[in-house]
Amino acid sequence: MANVNLKRQVARLVCVSALIWSPIGAQAQPQEATAVAADTQYVWDLTPFYPSNEAWEEELERLRGEVDSLSAYEGRLGKNAGTLLQALDARSAFYKEAARLGTYASNLRNTNLGDPQGQEMLGRVQALMQAASAAGAFMAPEIVAIGERRILKFIEREPGLAKHSKMLRDTLRRAPHVLSPETEQALSLFGTALSASQNVRDILANAEIDWPRITLSDGTEAHLTSAGYGLYRESPNRQDRIAVFDAFWGKWSEFESSLGAALNGEVQGNVALAKARNYDNTLQYFLSGDNIPEEVYRTLVEVTNDRIDVLHRYFRLRARMLGVEDLGYHDIYPALVETDLTFPIDKTRDHTLASMDLLGPEFSEKFAEASLERWMHVYPQPGKRSGAYMSGAAYDVHPLILLNHQDNYGSASTYAHEWGHAMHQVLTNENQPYELADFSIFTTEIAAIAQELLLQDHMLEQAKTEDERLFYLGYALEQMRGTYFRQVMFSEFELAIHEAVERGEALTGARMTQMYGEILKRYHGHDQGVMDITEREMVEWAYIPHFYYKFYVYQYATSIAGAAYFVDELKTGGEAARENYLDFLKAGGSDYPVDILEEAGLDMASPTPYNAVIDRMDAVMDEIEAILDARTQ
Numbered sequence: 001m002a003n004v005n006l007k008r009q010v011a012r013l014v015c016v017s018a019l020i021w022s023p024i025g026a027q028a029q030p031q032e033a034t035a036v037a038a039d040t041q042y043v044w045d046l047t048p049f050y051p052s053n054e055a056w057e058e059e060l061e062r063l064r065g066e067v068d069s070l071s072a073y074e075g076r077l078g079k080n081a082g083t084l085l086q087a088l089d090a091r092s093a094f095y096k097e098a099a100r101l102g103t104y105a106s107n108l109r110n111t112n113l114g115d116p117q118g119q120e121m122l123g124r125v126q127a128l129m130q131a132a133s134a135a136g137a138f139m140a141p142e143i144v145a146i147g148e149r150r151i152l153k154f155i156e157r158e159p160g161l162a163k164h165s166k167m168l169r170d171t172l173r174r175a176p177h178v179l180s181p182e183t184e185q186a187l188s189l190f191g192t193a194l195s196a197s198q199n200v201r202d203i204l205a206n207a208e209i210d211w212p213r214i215t216l217s218d219g220t221e222a223h224l225t226s227a228g229y230g231l232y233r234e235s236p237n238r239q240d241r242i243a244v245f246d247a248f249w250g251k252w253s254e255f256e257s258s259l260g261a262a263l264n265g266e267v268q269g270n271v272a273l274a275k276a277r278n279y280d281n282t283l284q285y286f287l288s289g290d291n292i293p294e295e296v297y298r299t300l301v302e303v304t305n306d307r308i309d310v311l312h313r314y315f316r317l318r319a320r321m322l323g324v325e326d327l328g329y330h331d332i333y334p335a336l337v338e339t340d341l342t343f344p345i346d347k348t349r350d351h352t353l354a355s356m357d358l359l360g361p362e363f364s365e366k367f368a369e370a371s372l373e374r375w376m377h378v379y380p381q382p383g384k385r386s387g388a389y390m391s392g393a394a395y396d397v398h399p400l401i402l403l404n405h406q407d408n409y410g411s412a413s414t415y416a417h418e419w420g421h422a423m424h425q426v427l428t429n430e431n432q433p434y435e436l437a438d439f440s441i442f443t444t445e446i447a448a449i450a451q452e453l454l455l456q457d458h459m460l461e462q463a464k465t466e467d468e469r470l471f472y473l474g475y476a477l478e479q480m481r482g483t484y485f486r487q488v489m490f491s492e493f494e495l496a497i498h499e500a501v502e503r504g505e506a507l508t509g510a511r512m513t514q515m516y517g518e519i520l521k522r523y524h525g526h527d528q529g530v531m532d533i534t535e536r537e538m539v540e541w542a543y544i545p546h547f548y549y550k551f552y553v554y555q556y557a558t559s560i561a562g563a564a565y566f567v568d569e570l571k572t573g574g575e576a577a578r579e580n581y582l583d584f585l586k587a588g589g590s591d592y593p594v595d596i597l598e599e600a601g602l603d604m605a606s607p608t609p610y611n612a613v614i615d616r617m618d619a620v621m622d623e624i625e626a627i628l629d630a631r632t633q
């Protein structure tokens with residue numbers, strides 16, 4: 001369905017692994033650091049997409065002229081298999097080129113969020129996609145009306161429909177939620193309006209809030225943008241960290257009401273859409289696109305809460321290693337072990353390449369070649385979007401990677417993560433047609449985190465001292481906290497605010513701060529005396545852009561479970577395990593993600609993968625405590 005396809009394409013344009021990933025610090029750079037960005041090797045080249053903005057403009061106008069042709073097949077899809085194929089091929093051709101338009105515009109915009117040209121270009125693409133969605137809104141109701149029996153006969157008779165088979169079967173699966181053509185068209189007109197809340201939040205947070213500047217104990221003037229906060233919250237000086245938290249969260253609190261209104265608008269829109277489509281609840285609606293059972297989400301949250309004591313054990317260990325008795329939220333981010341190791345971009349690439357040995361020479365060679373191309377925008381610059389992502393929606397070109405690289409291990413890990421996404425896209429596009437290349441976040445985050453874990457294992461093998469080993473073990477712990485426990489915490493909050501609206505409750509900024517604070521305290525052991533959570537940081541919900549991504553973040557937690565499974569298999573299973581993993585990457589979007597993983601040996605609806613990640617965290621703490629205990633004897 002065109003409107004669902006649009007949502008998934010937009011999601012692929014913003015595959016972010018940034019602000020919410022506390023152990024992954026690539027977002028933690030001051031935006032003023034621009035000197036190295038002058039080297040064009042580290043700035044992506046967008047000319048393979050369009051040679052100029054004028055060429056982009058010409059293509060936009062061409063596609064605008066083709067929008068009406070999408071509705072030319074209305075009332076004709078059931079005529080015969082050939083007509084259905086023509087209609088679906090026309091639809092695919094349009095959206096494939098529109099995705100290239102959107103990729104160019106969005107990535108141009110993200111290098112300077114304050115530039116009105118980029119905002120205007122992206123807005124025009126969004127308008128085009130909304131018009132196309134309206135023009136093609138008849139397709140899903142018409143396919144449902146034709147009926148399963150006749151559609152399956154068409155697929156059997158026309159080989160060309162094979163690449164469309166998954167979409168057709170998926171549309172039939174969702175028949176109870178497909179509305180009349182008139183209603184589908186009406187809903188399609190709301191696409192741009194429903195993105196307004198996120199746009200307001202992004203522009204406010206990244207371009208318009210006057211972020212504070214403070215002077216640290218060593219005389220450094222810290223500009224606390226989101227990137228600056230990410231850097232300076234890691235300060236080894238505790239008083240500096242406290243000052244950073246006071247200033248940064250104090251500024252967010254000034255906008256609690258406005259940002260609350262923005263997020264409430266997002267939630268209200270989500271709940272309205274779920275009701276309009278006759279889903280039992282909003283969670284079910286947004287999981288339905290990938291046919292993810294609610295059981296996956298709810299089992300994840302349940303297992304995590306049952307074993308929250310393991311997270312509390314980590315915080316007690318962190319307090320021990322930092323030498324503090326009154327652990328606070330400002331003590332989460334500094335490295336457990338200091339290191340003078342540096343990871344400039346070239347060295348980062350070398351380590352990432354070396355970590356790919358288990359994936360075989362063909363995979364490594366593909367990465368070695370691609371990583372020397374100008375696919376990346378590496379360093380921060382004024383107005384650039386913070387964080388990191390892979391943008392892979394332009395099927396006929398290549399992926400793009402946005403980084404904000406700092407020469408530390410967090411940046412190296414984020415580099416590996418985003419190249420995990422990019423290599424997944426490369427292998428998918430080589431092995432799947434466009435129609436089956438739209439893989440799920442649920443699977444591609446596994447590919448990205450697996451690459452991080454491979455890098456982590458490589459660095460542990462290279463560690464020359466006990467302190468170096470402690471550094472990487474500590475990073476592994478923080479990754480499991482940030483990528484697993486923290487994301488489940490976010491997922492619990494996201495579900496809570498949607499369920500509150502479903503119950504008819506008012507959702508204000510102050511109410512969200514209260515709700516988030518209660519969850520924050522539970523996860524961090526506030527009532528057990530593990531960590532003191534204050535009102536200062538309870539506004540953190542406003543800082544998390546992923547709450548606008550429609551039940552997105554839980555997939556980070558499910559993905560670290562899947563990634564750990566595959567990495568363990570790669571280390572012990574030999575050639576068969578390698579082929580199993582590469583087959584998983586090559587599968588792209590050819591099946592539902594849960595089914596792709598089940599084929600690879602993973603049942604994501606069971607407690608097993610989540611318990612395995614938590615057990616892994618316990619084992620890392622055992623090793624760290626053994627080292628520390630030996631030192632005190």
